Amino acid sequence: MRSAAIDGLRVIGIVAIVAGHVWSDQSNDIARMGLYTWHVPVFFFLSGYLWANERTLGVEFRKRVRTLLVPYVAWLLAIGAVYGTYLWANGQALQVGNVLLGGSYMGAPFFAFWFVTALFGACLLLRALQRFPVWLPWAVAGAGLTVAYLAPDALTAVPFSLGVAVPAVIFILAGISFRRIAPRLKSRGWVSVALLAGSAALIVTGLSQPLDMKQGDFGTPVVSVVVASAISAGLVLLFQRVFASIRPRVAGAVTRAATVGLAVVLTHSAFILLFSAFPIDLPAVVVFLIVLVVSWTLAYFISRMPLGSVFTGSAATPARRPSDR
Incomplete structure (x- = not known):
């Protein structure tokens, strides 16, 4: 059973990742300050928050291969074939070597692919330890x-x-630790407000610099990691409160959006690149909205196909309302 609250936070995190990429080339300090500190760390944090201690390394490996690496390879081949053909038609060549190395070596349209292998590696490392x-x-x-x-x-x-x-493991550990203390928290709403407001103050004053994990940038030493974890914890509490009385139909819609979310993460950069080639200079907000709609629509329709799980990494499961999971 899935939690609509956690799925809702996943959806918001994906929206933030898309927004970060749409505005990244515009040196938008507000976007960087508001998004980069938490929009990637929150997914590592949630992996820890939902960590199953009894799972073995072998089970962890098989699960992460199915949910992360299989969609990674599927979209790498699909997008690579289309983009490679486009480059060939224009007298250029795809940098296959960089694509195969993954991570920070990958450029457009594979900007977000690093996240999948980093999360895979962090989960396997922690499971081994x-x-x-x-x-x-x-x-x-x-x-x-x-x-x-x-x-x-x-x-x-x-x-x-x-x-x-390796350093990203710190966010998984933070999620595990928070899951242990969360049931003992009183006035969760106020705790959420305190965590989010305090973190915002540190970011606005410049005491906590944004993270760019793909580039190995973890912000202000120690402070940014603590702030990223605090924001993630505050958002978990906030979404649990908001979704505590949500209608089943809405919960189901949120879960459906979350289950295909990985496909959105892996494809949105390709659509951003596509719109950047348009002869018409579209406003960033328009590009952002179109990319979100197109990416999620594509992900949803592919998920309905016989091999849909190959591209999404997840089969839809019922959502439930309890706020603790």
């Missing part, structure tokens, strides 16, 4: 963060963003 003392995963993630602060290029040089996966 789970059998050791509790402090070891934190130490490994902390060491990764230290490298990110001192030599980010060393992380991004690792293919498939697997170097970035």
